[in-house]
Amino acid sequence: MKVLHGRKRKAVIDYLNSLFGIPVEELEKYVYLASGEKIWITGKIEKVDIQRLEAETVGLGILRRANPFKPTTAGVQFFAKFIKKSVVDVNDEELERLLKGFDIPNRFGASGYVVFRYRGDIIGVGRASVEKIKNMIPKSRRIPLGKE
Amino acid sequence: MFPEKFVERYRKILGDETEKFLEYMSKPLKKSIRVNTLKIDVSECLRRLEERGILLEKIPWTESGFWVRQKEGLIGYTLEHILGYIYVQEAASMIPPIVLAPREDELILDMAAAPGSKTGQMAEMMNNTGLILANDVSVKRIKSLRFNMEKLGVINVAVIMRDGRFLWKKYPGVFDRVLLDAPCSSEGSIRKDWGVLNRWSPRLVKRMSRLQISLLDSAVRCVKHGGEIVYSTCTLAPEENEMVVDTVLRRHRDLRIEKIKIPAVTRPGLIKWEKREFDPSLEDTVRIYPQDNDTQAFFVAKLVRE
Ligand SMILES: C[S@@+](CC[C@H](N)C(=O)[O-])C[C@H]1O[C@@H](n2cnc3c(N)ncnc32)[C@H](O)[C@@H]1O
Numbered sequence: 104m105k106v107l108h109g110r111k112r113k114a115v116i117d118y119l120n121s122l123f124g125i126p127v128e129e130l131e132k133y134v135y136l137a138s139g140e141k142i143w144i145t146g147k148i149e150k151v152d153i154q155r156l157e158a159e160t161v162g163l164g165i166l167r168r169a170n171p172f173k174p175t176t177a178g179v180q181f182f183a184k185f186i187k188k189s190v191v192d193v194n195d196e197e198l199e200r201l202l203k204g205f206d207i208p209n210r211f212g213a214s215g216y217v218v219f220r221y222r223g224d225i226i227g228v229g230r231a232s233v234e235k236i237k238n239m240i241p242k243s244r245r246i247p248l249g250k251e
Numbered sequence: 252m253f254p255e256k257f258v259e260r261y262r263k264i265l266g267d268e269t270e271k272f273l274e275y276m277s278k279p280l281k282k283s284i285r286v287n288t289l290k291i292d293v294s295e296c297l298r299r300l301e302e303r304g305i306l307l308e309k310i311p312w313t314e315s316g317f318w319v320r321q322k323e324g325l326i327g328y329t330l331e332h333i334l335g336y337i338y339v340q341e342a343a344s345m346i347p348p349i350v351l352a353p354r355e356d357e358l359i360l361d362m363a364a365a366p367g368s369k370t371g372q373m374a375e376m377m378n379n380t381g382l383i384l385a386n387d388v389s390v391k392r393i394k395s396l397r398f399n400m401e402k403l404g405v406i407n408v409a410v411i412m413r414d415g416r417f418l419w420k421k422y423p424g425v426f427d428r429v430l431l432d433a434p435c436s437s438e439g440s441i442r443k444d445w446g447v448l449n450r451w452s453p454r455l456v457k458r459m460s461r462l463q464i465s466l467l468d469s470a471v472r473c474v475k476h477g478g479e480i481v482y483s484t485c486t487l488a489p490e491e492n493e494m495v496v497d498t499v500l501r502r503h504r505d506l507r508i509e510k511i512k513i514p515a516v517t518r519p520g521l522i523k524w525e526k527r528e529f530d531p532s533l534e535d536t537v538r539i540y541p542q543d544n545d546t547q548a549f550f551v552a553k554l555v556r557e
Contacts, residue, residue, distance in 0.1 A: 145406050148382050150358045156384060158409035163401060177401045180334070202333065224334055243398060244333060
């Protein structure tokens with residue numbers, strides 16, 4: 104795991120700020136690390152040099168590397184309170200489709216990466232094309248909702 | 252149903268109460284959840300679950316833990332569960348982190364962490380600050396640990412995969428607190444998994460005991476002076492509990508047992524088992540019997556390295 108500094112750190116912060124409108128002051132509070140195909144987030148820790156712990160992973164995977172990045176569901180949920188942009192508000196039917204693993208029609212005119220929101224809850228990420236929004240919520244989190 | 256040797260051993264500790272103990276050991280466990288305070292307020296979460304018709308009863312030893320009184324099968328399918336606002340965790344298993352009481356900005360070692368129920372609970376207690384180094388030897392179980400941390404939105408956990416017995420070589424005197432929720436013969440989990448009983452044998456208890464002694468010894472060396480260690484198991488076998496703590500206590504002059512106070516019905520640790528007498532301070536450790544709080548069985552000891 105490598106802690107990102109300077110330009111690389113700024114690239115992560117700028118990306119999250121411009122895509123979701125998360126304030127830079129908020130993003131500046133954290134440490135970002137790179138390992139494998141992911142960018143990870145953790146808090147600023149004074150007691151220990153995290154690189155010296157030789158851990159396999161540190162913190163939460165918030166982005167995947169993909170020219171430049173691809174947001175993760177865990178990442179957008181972590182910043183849930185601060186997300187202002189690229190949000191689509193889904194209805195009951197769309198929520199059910201998403202949780203079952205299906206894509207939904209793009210009735211929002213959205214483009215690029217978006218966050219699915221349902222009554223204020225951040226459900227996960229998707230990628231919009233002209234016709235549909237591709238469901239990027241991890242399979243392990245697409246449990247069907249119980250019939251009440 | 253229970254192996255004869257198993258019953259015989261508990262008769263020595265519990266006498267006439269053994270039948271009641273066995274009766275509780277054969278009942279299914281009550282389902283319980285913890286609200287993930289990293290993602291939602293307890294009151295807001297309760298309101299949402301109640302709206303879904305799920306009745307909850309507060310667990311006395313924690314502000315964020317609840318027994319689920321209704322619609323048991325459904326809780327896993329609620330949006331609250333899918334989004335990681337709640338986590339299903341057995342009520343007694345919430346006790347070791349509460350006893351360890353990790354604080355914000357501290358450096359914690361969770362020596363046998365997977366699948367991370369207690370790691371997540373500690374991350375919440377620390378409000379996602381400081382760092383928990385979560386270790387386990389099992390690749391498969393580490394995978395579920397990672398999954399659980401991700402779902403809970405935990406950022407203060409670093410994952411390593413090593414044999415806990417040797418961790419002290421790499422991290423001597425480093426941590427403010429260490430949790431050793433040790434691998435054990437899992438007697439306490441019989442209520443969850445009857446298979447445990449088929450695998451149970453006095454030989455398994457002895458084998459686990461040796462491993463636990465090495466792990467606890469390593470845990471003690473990993474904590475800094477002035478730091479604290481919690482040793483817990485989900486078994487009530489004295490060889491895996493008091494005897495482990497007593498053995499390690501004798502090896503380290505700077506180690507002492509601290510009394511545990513918790514709003515649950517607990518019984519003092521044993522100071523004698525078969526032919527062996529333990530240090531009298533073992534009385535300050537706690538045994539959690541299934542019949543006392545209608546939970547899983549647990550043993551918890553708190554140690555201070557001076
Ligand atoms: C009781 S479970 C831990 C449960 C966990 N603390 C929780 O709350 O979710 C014990 C764990 O010890 C691990 N283990 C067994 N031997 C070990 C060793 N030598 N070093 C580290 N971990 C070990 C097992 O893989 C198992 O995951």
